[in-house]
Amino acid sequence: MLPIKLYRSKSGIKRSFFADFGIYLFLLLFGIFMMLPMVYAISNAFKPLEEIWYFPPRFLVINPTLENFRELMIVMSDSWVPFTRYAFNTFFITVVGTVGHVIIASMCAYVLSKHKFPGQGIMFSVVVLSLMFSGAVTQIPNFMIIASLGWIDSYKALIIPAFASSLGLYLMKQFMDQMIPDAVLESARMDGASEWHIFWKVAMPMVKPAWLTLIIFSMQGLWGIGANHFIQSEELKTLNYALSQILAGGIARTGTGSAAAVMMMIVPIIVFVISQSKIIETMSASGMKE
Template identity: 35%
Template sequence: MALFKRIRKIKAFDVFLVAGLTALALFMLLPIVFIINHAFKPQNELFLFPPTFFVKHPTLRSFELLFLHAGSDVVPFTRYLFNSVFVAGITLALVILFSAMAAYVLAKKSFPFKSLAMSLIMISLMFAPETVQIPRYLIISGLHANNTYFGHVLPYLASPVAVFLLIGFIAQIPNELIEAIKLDGASEGRIFTRLILPLSAPALATISIFTFQGVWTDVETSSLFMQDETMRTLAFYVNSLVSGLQNSVAGQNMAAAAGLLVFLPNLIMFLLFQRMVMATMVHSGVK
C-alpha cells in the first residue's frame, strides 16, 4: 500500500513537471511566434485596434519591401549576405580545428607547464567579452587587419570554451585505443583525424552550434573594426535597418522580416546539429 502511494506521488510529480516545462517552453516561444506573425502581416493589420497577435492574411510584401530597400543602398544586400556566410564558414572550420588540436594535446600529452596552460584557459573563461574589447582592438589595429576578413575571424580563433569542452570529452577516450592505433603504425595526424575527431563528434557539434550563432549574429566586429561598408556583415546591416524602422509602426513588419532572415539560419543550424549530437551519442559511444 505504501509502495502504491509512493508511485502515485512520483507520477503526480512527473505530470506537474511536464506541465510546468511545457508552459515555460510555450512562453519562451512567444517572441519567435510574434516575429514570424509580424513578418507576414500586411500593412493594414499593423494599424488594427485592438492589435492582433496572429496574422489574419499572410503576405510576403514585407520581404519584398525589405529587398527593395536593400537594393536602393550603395552596398547590395548580397554583399552583406556573402560576408556573413564566408566569415561564419571560415571561422567555424578554424575554431573546430584549432580547438580540437589544443584539447587533444592538453588532454592526452605531457609537457612542461601543462598545468599553467590549463589554468590560463580556466582564467580566460572568467572574463566578460566587454573587458577584452580594447586589447582586441589594439591587436587588430596593430596587425592592420581592419577592413579585412582576417579581422572578422581573428577574435574567434582562440575559444577557451571550445577547448575546455573538448578537453573533458577527449580525456574520456581510453588511452588503450590510442596505443592500439599507434601499434598499427598510425602517425599523430592520423590518430587525430581518424580517432580523436570522430569520437569527439558530439562535442564538435555543440561547438559548431554556439560558434556559428556567435559569428552569425555578431555586430560588434563590423562596428568596431570595419569602416569599409563592403566588409560588414548581414547582422550589422539588419541591426542598422531595424534601428531605423523600429520607431515607426509602418516599418515594424519589415523589421520583423529582417530579424527573421537572421534568425532562420541559426534555427536551421541548431536543429541540424542537435540531431547529429543525439545520433552520435547513441550510436558511437566510447567503450
C-alpha cells in the same frame, strides 16, 4: 482507490503510466513556452503595420501579408552595396571562422588532454580564467592588437579572433577527457598510426557531439556579428549590419525590421535542428568505457 499499475520503461525504471504522462506533459508545455518568442517574431513579420501597433498587442497575426518582406527587398536593393555582397560577407566569415575554430580548438584540446608536457596545468588554468572575462572587457585590447597587426578593415579582423575563442578549447578538452580512453590511443600507436592519423581518424569521430555543439555556438556568434569597430568599408560589412540600418528608419520600418529579424533567425535555426539530431544520436551511441 484505483490501483496504479507499474511497468518497466525503456530506461529500466519502474514507473506508473500517470508518472510518464506527467513528465511528457511537463516537457510539452515547457517546449511550447520556449517556442513562444520565436513564434511571436515570425508572427510580427507577417503583420501589417497597423496590426503591429494594436493595443493590447495581439500575439498571432490576423491578416497575414508579405508586404514587410517586399519592402525589405526594396530597401536592400536601393542600398549602396548589393544585398548579395552583405550575404556573401556573412557566409564567408561564418563558415571560415567556424571551421577554423573547430579545427584549432580540437587540435589544442587533444594535446592538452592526451599529452603530458611541462606547464600543462598552468596553460589550461589560463584558458579557464579567460572564460571569466566578458567581451566588453577585452574589446579595447583586442582592437589595439588587431590595429597593430594591420588587420583593420579586413576579414582577418573577424575571422582570426574567432579561431582563438577559449570556449571551444575548454569544451573540447573536457569532452576528450571523458570520452576518449587512453587505451584506444595506445592501441592505435602500437598499430603504427601517426599522431595526425590518430587525431583525425580516432579522436575526432569519438567526440563528434562536442564539435557539433561547438559548430552551433561558433556559427551563432559569427552569424550575428556586426563588426562596426573593425570594418569601415561598406563592401566588407556583414548582413547583420545592413539589416540593423533598416531599424534606424524609425516607426515606419517596424514591419520591415521584423521581417529582417526572421531572415537572421532562419540559418541558425536550420543548423541547430540538423546538428541537434546528430548530437543526440551520437551521444546515445558513444558510451565507450575503458
